[in-house]
Amino acid sequence: MKELPAIADLSFGLLRGSIKAQDVVADIRDNIEKREVNINAYINHYIDQAETQARRADESGYPEDETADLKGIPVAVKDNICVKGWPCTCASNILNGFIPPYEATAVKRLREKGVILLGKTNLDEFAMGASNETSAYGPVRNPLDPGRVPGGSSGGSAAAVAYGGAVAALGSDTGGSIRQPASFCGLVGLRPSYGRVSRWGLVAFSSSLDQIGPITKTVEDAALLYSIIAGPDENDSTTCPQPPDEIRLTGRIPEGIKVGMITECFEEIKDSRIAEAVRSPFIKAGIDIQEISIPLVRLSVAGYYLLVVSEASSNLARYDGIRYGKRISKLGLTETYFATRSQGFGDEVTRRILLGTFGLSAGYIDAYYNTALSYRAELAKQFKKAFDEVDFLLTPTTPTVAFKLGEKIQDPLDMYLSDIFTASSALAALPSISIPAPDKVDGLPVGIQLIAPRWKDSELLEFAHAVEKI
Template identity: 50%
Template sequence: MHLYRLGVGEIGRLLRKRVISARDITGAFFARIRAVDQSVNAYITLLEERAHAKAKEVDAKIASGDELSPLAGIPVAVKDNICTQGVETTCGSRILSRYRPQYDATAVARLRAADAIILGKTNLDEFGMGASNEYSYYGPVANPWDLLRVPGGSSGGSAAALAAGETTLALGTDTGGSTRQPAGLCGVVGIKPTYGRVSRYGLVAFASSLDQIGAMARSVEDCALLLSIIAGHDPRDSTSAALPVPNYHDYLTGEVRGLRIGVPREYFAEGIDPEVESAVRDAIDHLAGLGAEVVDVSLPHTEYGVAVYQLVATAEASSNLARYDGIGYGFRAEDFDDLAGMYSRTRHDGFGNEVKRRIMLGAYVLSAGYYEAYYLRAQKVRSLIRRDFEEAFASVDCLATPTYPTPAFRLGEKLDDPLALYLADIYNTSANLAGIPGISIPCGYTGDGFPVGLQLLGRPFDEKTLFRIAYAYEQTAEWRHRWPELDIPVRRSADGV
C-alpha cells in the first residue's frame, strides 16, 4: 500500500481504526519527498521535525480517544507566499530569503487548529508572478508528468507536489490563474474561491484586489474539505466576507440534473490546442449526458481580460512591493553609498527580472500623466468584464471552459517571450478581475499522456455548485486517474533559466 497515494478519507479511516499512526503517514511522505523531490523541486523548505512533533500530538489524541478533526494527521503543503510563524516564507524571492514571519496566516492557523500536518513550503514563481514556475530564485519546478516540462504557475510547487505524491493537500494562491492553471497542467484539482471567501491575512500581497488563497488536492472531495476548513470571515482581513460557509460535502451528490452550464464561445477561439479542445468538449458532453443543460453563451469582453489584468495587477504590485526596502525585513544589499542607494541596490539585487518588469510597468501606468490613459481605463474595462459574467449568470449556473489553451510546455520554451505567456492566461484572469470562483479538474490526457484541465466558473460565493458539478463529473468520467511514472531522476540546474 502506497500511503502517499491515499485521499483524506482513506487516511482518516486508517488512523481512526489505528491501522496506521500519524507518525507512519508523516514518515511515508518524507520518504516519498526524499525519493522524488530532487527531480521535482516542489519544496523550498521542509518541516520534518515540526511535522513529526505534530504527528505525535495527533497520535496522542487518537490514543486518548479525543474527537478528531477531519484533517487530523493529514499532510498538507503550504505555498511559500503564505506566512508560517518562525518558518522561512521566501515568496520564491531572494529579497525574502531570510524572512521568518512572527505570525501564521489565518489559513495556516486554521490548518494547525485542525491538526493537519504541514510538511513544508512549496516553490512558486517569485511573488506569484508567473505561469511556469521558472521565475523562482530557488530554481524551476518540474512537471511530474515530464520532468522537462513546466508544472504551470505560480502555484507550481503545490501542484507538482500533489501530482508526485509529495503531499495529500496543498494551499495555493490565485491572482490571475495561479491555482487553477498549475492544477490543470499537473492533473490535480484546484479551486480559486470567490474574492473574500478566504482570509488574505498572512498572504504576502501581490495584487490586493485580485489575490485569493486557493485549495488544491487530488480529488474534488478533498479539495472541498480543505476549502471548508480555511474559508470564512476573519476580523483580521476587512475584505473577507461575513457570510456563512456551507458544508461543501453536502453538495457532493453526483446529481447535476436541472443545472444549466454555459459554454462561452470566446473561450474556444483561435489558439486552443485541438487535443485540449476535444477533451474539454467531451467533458461538457459528459455533463450533458448526466442531465445538465448545456447552452452557448457569450462573454464579449474576454479578449481584453489579459490587458486589463496586466495593468491592474502590475499597478497594485508596484505599490505592494514598495515595502521591500532592506529596512524592516529580508535581504539588504551590502555595498552602497547612502540610504537611497541602499534601497535601489537592495531592490536591484533582491528582485528577479520578471518582478522588476512588473514593478516597472505598474509604476509607469500609475505615474503622472498616464494614470487615466492606462490604469483608470483598465478599471473601467474591468467593470465591463464583470458585467459580462453577471449577464451570463442570469441564465446559467456555471460556465465550462478549458483551464489553459495547451498542455504543459517545455521548460525554457517561453522564457523570453513574456507576452506569449501572458496571452495564454486568457481563460484565467477574468475570474480574478470579476472576483468569481473557479475550479480546475482533470478531464483526460493528451495522446502524449499530459493532463488536460476543465475549468468551471461560478457565481460569487457559489463554490458549492462548482464542487457539485466537478464531483459528478469526476465520479462518472470514463477515463481513470493515473499516476506519473517519475522513474527517471533528472538533476536539473538552475542556470538553464
C-alpha cells in the same frame, strides 16, 4: 513513488485505525528523498517536525469531533503564505532571512483542526509567473514529465501533491496560479470567490485579486480544506462577513443544470483535442452545454496585467532592505534602495514593478490603471448577465497542456497568455475550479475549468464533484 491517500480516505483510515499518520509521513519522506532533488517542489521542508507531530497524533488518537477534522493530515503551504516561525521567502532573494512572527489565518485554521504542516513550497517569485521558472530557488519540474513545467505560480504546491510530497497543499491564485498548475499536474485546484478566504498572512502580489485556495487530488479534498479555511476574518476587511454555505457532496448532476461554454475561450484553442477533452464528460453525461458569448473576456489578459502590475508596484514598495530581508548597503539612502531592489528582485518582478509604476504615474493612470478598472467593472457585468442564462461556465483551464521548461520564459507576452482562460473569472471575483478531464492529450493532463457566480463556491464544489465522477 509511494502513492498517498486522499484526505478523505486518510481521515477515514486514521479514525478506523487502519492507517497511521506516521506511516504516511514516512512515505512522504521517502518520496521527498527520491524526487525532491529533481522536482524542487519545496523551498523548505520540515519533515522531521512533521514526523514528530504525526507520532503524537497517532499516540493521542483520533476523536470523532470537530476539533480533529483534519488531524494527522500532512499538508504543504505555498511559500508566500506565512507560517509563524518559518522563513517566508516568496521565492525571492529580497526576503532572505525574513521569518514572520505571525501566521496566516488560513494556516491557523488548518492547524486548529490538527493538520500537520510539511513545509513551504516553491513558487514563481512573488507569485509572478505561470511556469514556476522565476523562482530565486530554481525552477520546479513537472513530476509527470520533468522536462515540462508544473505551471505557476503555485507550481511547487501542485508538484508536491503530484509526486506524493504532500497529501494536499495550499496555493494562492491571482489570475490562475492555483488552477493552471493543478491542470498541468492533473490535480484539482480551487480559486474561491474573492473575499471568501482571508488574505491575512498571504504576502500580497495584487491585493484585489489574490486568494488562497487548495490544490488536492480530489474535489472532495478541495471541499474539505475549503470549508476549514473559508469564512470571515476580522483581520482581513475584504472578507465576506457571512459564513460560507454548507457543502453537500452527492455526486449527482442536478436536474436541468445548464452549462455555458465561453465562446471566446474555445475560439482561442489551437489544439482541438483540448476542447474535445474538456467537452466530452459533459456530453457523455448528457448535460445541457451551450455556447455563450462574453465578449470582454477577449481583453482579459490585457486588463488583468494592467491591474496586477499596478497593484504589485505598490505592494512591493515595502521591500527596501530597511527593516527586514536582504539589504545591499551603499553610502547613501537612494543608492541603498537602488542596490537592494535591483539585486533583490528577479527580472520578472522588476519588469512588473516598472510597468506598474508607469501605469499609475500622473498623466498615464487614466489611460492604463483607470481604464483597466472600468474594464473590470464591465467584465463583471457581462459575467453576471451570462449567469442569467446558465448555472456554470465552462472553459479549458489552459490553452495548452504543460509546456516545456524554457519554452516561454524568454517571451513574457507568450507566458502571460497562459492566464488567458483563468484571468477573467479572477477579475470578476468569481469562484473557479480546475478538475482533470478524463482524457489526456499527448499523455498529459487537461484541466476543465468551471466558474460559478460569486459566493456560490459550495454549489461549484458540489457540481465539480459530480462532474469528476463522470
